Amino acid sequence: MRTTSVGVFKVATKGPGDVSGLMSMIGSGTIDPKSILAILGKTEGNGGVNDFTREYGVAALCAALAPHLALPPHEIEQRIAFVMSGGTEGVLSPHITVFTRREVERPADISGKRLSIGMAHTRDLLPEELGRSAQITETARAVKAAMADAGISDSDDVHFVQIKCPLLTSDRVEAAAARGNKTATTSAYGSMAYSRGASALGVAVALGEIAPDVRDEDVLRRYDLFSKVASTSAGIELMHNVVIVLGNSASSASEFEIGHAVMDDAIDAAAIMSALNDVRIGAAPQATKGRELVNIFAKAEASPDGSVRGLRHTMLEDTDISSTRHARAAVGGLIAGLAGTSAVYVSGGAEHQGPPGGGPVAVIARLSD
Structure with missing residues (x-):
């Protein structure tokens, strides 16, 4: 091996x-x-x-x-x-x-599973495929390929799947229309959510978190369908999905481990603590002998029902600042306070990435003993 x-x-x-x-x-x-x-x-x-x-x-x-x-x-x-x-x-x-x-040659004194990483990508997607079942299916295939590249066979060993996915522009919408096809939306900004959501559902399908019979109309509607480890970001610079799988594998001789938890909402400090405890380092100041925090990766979004634990929030109604920016700031501050560092990776827009208003949070720790 x-x-x-x-x-x-x-x-x-x-x-x-x-x-x-x-x-x-x-x-x-x-x-x-x-x-x-x-x-x-x-x-x-x-x-x-x-x-x-x-x-x-x-x-x-x-x-x-x-x-x-x-x-x-x-x-x-x-x-x-x-x-x-x-x-x-x-x-x-x-x-x-x-x-x-x-x-490398696996040292005899290393036991258990350590951090492993794998990478894959989908084919280039057509504009009319973004936010739809084709993107879900292609993403699921790429996740499986990235798992194999990481030497991970058990989906329970996958703790974070980072995806970069495309978005729509006016030119791309027009290109689809010229072929007689309609896109999921004509809004460039709105397409980011569709692409993120479909990509996350692809992760969920690949890992067996949901059934594979996801339909086009489920994207951005069936929020009960989500992945507990997906983190997706949309960008203008590509037309395919780049998939990075992070997990623990017996084929790794790394000095790192990764763990994760799922935030139920934007103020779920308990979930962040659970993720930290999953790699046995705890909250700041981290004083666990032989273990050191490297980084935290999380998703954040404004709860789509307009409330957090029964209280109204205004993130979705602010016409000056987008809700994704509000959410990044809120969750980033919460994680930074518990982790003891502001250099953490918090990405906005968590459609189908954790429960509505929440999102996955993963922690990487170095074993320095």
């Missing part, structure tokens, strides 16, 4: 184009650029359709890594999975998390 070692490195950034921290770690030999499999980032954009900090961040990383991989910048994206999530409202701090993977 192939044994891999996964590395996880959190790097603060001064702006979406700042690659100095990563380059410093490469220069010191801390990170081997040839082993980089995925980079997840939080950028200080608005998180909307016109958030070009995501594309800017990816372009900067590709340009910086190209000489180290002897590839032109445009080919770097074929080799490394980039997921840039815009929006660092409130106390959230911009940063990237770099995942590396290399094959």
